[in-house]
Amino acid sequence: MTKLDIQSGQAAPRLGVPDRDALRETLQKQGILIAFALFLVGFSLMSDRFASWDNVSTVFRQVSIIGTMALGVTVVVITGNLDLSVGSLLSFATVLVVDLHDQIGPAPAILVMFAATLLIGCVNGLLVGYGRLNSLIVTLGMLSAIQGLTLIYSGGQNVDIADQEGTWFAVFGRGFLLGLAVPTLIFLGLAVAFHVMLTRTSFGRRVFAVGGNPTASAFSGVRRARVVFSAYVLSAFTTACAAVILGSRVMGSQNNVGQGYELLVLSGVILGGASLLGGSGSIPKTVIGVLILGFIQNGLLLMGYPYYAQWLVTWVVIILAVWLDVASKRGAFFTRTS
Amino acid sequence: MADTLASLRRYMVIPPIWLFLLACVAFFSVLTDDFLAPGNFTNILIQTSTIGIIALGMTVVMINGNIDLSVGAVVALAASLSVGLQDQLGTLPAVVVGLGSGVALGLLNGMIVWKTGVDAFIVTLGAMIGVRGLVFIYTGEQSFFAMDFAYSDFGMSTIAGLPTLAAIFLVFAAIMHWVMTATVHGRNAYAVGGNREAAEHAGVRVGRHMVINFMLVGFCAALAGVTLSTQMGASTPNLGRDYELWTITAVVLGGTKLAGGAGSILGTLGGVLTIGVLRNGMNLMQVPAFYVLVVMGVILIAVLFIDARVNRRGAGELRL
Numbered sequence: 001m002t003k004l005d006i007q008s009g010q011a012a013p014r015l016g017v018p019d020r021d022a023l024r025e026t027l028q029k030q031g032i033l034i035a036f037a038l039f040l041v042g043f044s045l046m047s048d049r050f051a052s053w054d055n056v057s058t059v060f061r062q063v064s065i066i067g068t069m070a071l072g073v074t075v076v077v078i079t080g081n082l083d084l085s086v087g088s089l090l091s092f093a094t095v096l097v098v099d100l101h102d103q104i105g106p107a108p109a110i111l112v113m114f115a116a117t118l119l120i121g122c123v124n125g126l127l128v129g130y131g132r133l134n135s136l137i138v139t140l141g142m143l144s145a146i147q148g149l150t151l152i153y154s155g156g157q158n159v160d161i162a163d164q165e166g167t168w169f170a171v172f173g174r175g176f177l178l179g180l181a182v183p184t185l186i187f188l189g190l191a192v193a194f195h196v197m198l199t200r201t202s203f204g205r206r207v208f209a210v211g212g213n214p215t216a217s218a219f220s221g222v223r224r225a226r227v228v229f230s231a232y233v234l235s236a237f238t239t240a241c242a243a244v245i246l247g248s249r250v251m252g253s254q255n256n257v258g259q260g261y262e263l264l265v266l267s268g269v270i271l272g273g274a275s276l277l278g279g280s281g282s283i284p285k286t287v288i289g290v291l292i293l294g295f296i297q298n299g300l301l302l303m304g305y306p307y308y309a310q311w312l313v314t315w316v317v318i319i320l321a322v323w324l325d326v327a328s329k330r331g332a333f334f335t336r337t338s
Numbered sequence: 339m340a341d342t343l344a345s346l347r348r349y350m351v352i353p354p355i356w357l358f359l360l361a362c363v364a365f366f367s368v369l370t371d372d373f374l375a376p377g378n379f380t381n382i383l384i385q386t387s388t389i390g391i392i393a394l395g396m397t398v399v400m401i402n403g404n405i406d407l408s409v410g411a412v413v414a415l416a417a418s419l420s421v422g423l424q425d426q427l428g429t430l431p432a433v434v435v436g437l438g439s440g441v442a443l444g445l446l447n448g449m450i451v452w453k454t455g456v457d458a459f460i461v462t463l464g465a466m467i468g469v470r471g472l473v474f475i476y477t478g479e480q481s482f483f484a485m486d487f488a489y490s491d492f493g494m495s496t497i498a499g500l501p502t503l504a505a506i507f508l509v510f511a512a513i514m515h516w517v518m519t520a521t522v523h524g525r526n527a528y529a530v531g532g533n534r535e536a537a538e539h540a541g542v543r544v545g546r547h548m549v550i551n552f553m554l555v556g557f558c559a560a561l562a563g564v565t566l567s568t569q570m571g572a573s574t575p576n577l578g579r580d581y582e583l584w585t586i587t588a589v590v591l592g593g594t595k596l597a598g599g600a601g602s603i604l605g606t607l608g609g610v611l612t613i614g615v616l617r618n619g620m621n622l623m624q625v626p627a628f629y630v631l632v633v634m635g636v637i638l639i640a641v642l643f644i645d646a647r648v649n650r651r652g653a654g655e656l657r658l
Contacts, residue, residue, distance in 0.1 A: 084583075127639060137590055137642050140583055145635025151628035259580075263407070263463055270460055308471040315468025319461060323454045335455040337538065337545040 080278020121236020403598025444556020
């Protein structure tokens with residue numbers, strides 16, 4: 001049995017090896033940051049175009065959709081739940097906003113899309129929060145149901161926007177402000193807002209409390225159901241924002257455009273060090289996790305590797321990142337199970 | 339006598355999903371003319387055999403309290419290898435390599451879960467992405483066609499009136515049922531999932547046990563990839579996409595708990611057939627395929643909801 005440190009709730013450091021403990025603590029707390037820095041240095045050494053402003057801003061723009069979705073999913077994961085429905089939800093929201101754009105105009109389209117998407121988030125929240133059902137299965141069912149809804153709505157047809165040059169809707173995906181791409185600004189702006197919400201408000205503290213210790217938080221008067229419900233609504237909200245970026249950038253949408261995004265987004269969140277058990281995770285680290293995914297893709301492409309090589313590297317990186325985290329908490333690299 | 343009855347009840351207890359399955363069968367029999375036709379049942383069996391074979395392995399892994407998200411990618415890997423290598427190696431060795439790839443990947447997943455202690459969800463999530471990448475690199479994003487017609491003939495063949503693929507699924511299900519109810523390995527699977535520490539203290543070699551199960555589910559996924567490609571006489575790099583989600587749906591419908599320690603092959607068989615019957619019946623009723631997705635999602639959540647209400651454990655649990 002490991003002794004628990006009462007204040008941090010983590011395994012107490014063994015006495016007598018201060019240097020290794022300090023190293024371990026740094027690795028544990030800032031491992032993702034160190035890995036990120038090593039990545040950047042490595043890639044910059046191997047490709048001279050990598051570290052250019054153009055390239056870096058391109059990567060930020062590329063990860064903005066997954067990154068925006070990851071913000072909401074981070075909140076859900078901190079409460080100790082999963083949201084596998086965000087990929088389907090992204091397809092649904094993008095098809096809806098693009099299709100409605102030509103029928104009722106950009107602003108009403110965005111409003112209707114947000115209302116519909118948040119409504120689906122509420123269904124998730126009701127089932128997992130108030131219904132106390134297993135989040136993996138609920139959102140798996142919703143993944144299928146929302147996919148069906150999208151197809152029923154569009155009749156299986158792809159949708160697109162007729163007047164792609166004239167509409168101000170283009171600004172969300174293609175615009176630039178003060179030299180920065182609007183998708184990047186939306187992503188980083190929302191990231192700051194979510195960070196403040198999680199670290200500076202009582203709602204944020206309740207999110208961590210519910211995920212970290214449900215029983216204790218319940219006795220302290222935190223209403224788990226309400227917090228979890230809000231988390232799913234926030235997740236739907238960030239997905240809706242991502243849909244605006246995606247729809248505006250592509251000016252059209254396929255019915256399955258978000259297929260597989262749920263697990264990519266989750267990889268970013270996990271790379272950022274959020275535990276699937278809940279109670280831990282942070283927005284800046286999720287942003288870094290998503291950026292690592294983006295920079296892996298970008299760096300490998302610049303070095304001339306085939307497109308799919310990034311998926312192999314992602315495989316290794318995800319497992320290594322979580323392994324380091326688990327190992328530093330355990331104080332040993334390997335388990336002792338026989 | 340009472341003991342015999344009790345043990346009979348323990349083994350013969352029918353998973354509730356079978357009642358739902360019966361209701362579905364009755365429903366579609368009344369509403370459509372063709373549902374009860376003899377050819378239709380073998381049809382359903384063939385259609386469900388792919389997901390069904392994977393679900394058998396997944397059941398054991400989930401009873402362990404683990405999960406395998408990489409099965410869909412393994413389906414594509416095994417199919418691509420066993421079709422793509424036919425020219426160089428000959429058909430049978432190519433199939434062996436395909437099946438071997440699944441077992442090897444299961445070994446890798448299992449060893450990582452065992453030795454590093456990283457959650458199986460994360461390990462297999464990574465593998466799902468990585469193996470899909472491997473498939474795309476290996477195939478060069480191309481579909482492969484089986485030049486050996488014996489390969490695609492196998493997918494169409496029948497044994498004693500039953501399609502071979504359906505027979506493979508049913509025989510495999512029977513074997514797995516036996517393993518889970520009558521062998522030490524099966525008993526250990528429940529023990530590890532129910533209380534891992536207790537199982538460890540009782541002398542179960544938990545790590546090795548879990549590795550075997552990951553190899554089993556890897557084999558199942560690879561076998562499903564091979565049978566699927568014999569059905570089509572071809573393989574595509576996108577084969578098996580979303581299969582992990584369908585498989586988990588079938589297993590959960592069958593009553594296996596995500597937390598581990600509970601579940602059965604009989605239940606999984608019921609879950610798999612339920613999905614097959616629903617899809618087939620709704621097709622016969624000419625319901626557009628889009629609605630089937632919605633219905634499947636709603637049923638999955640409804641089953642979870644009913645299960646939670648009926649089998650609520652720890653009624654004294656704090657509710658807010």
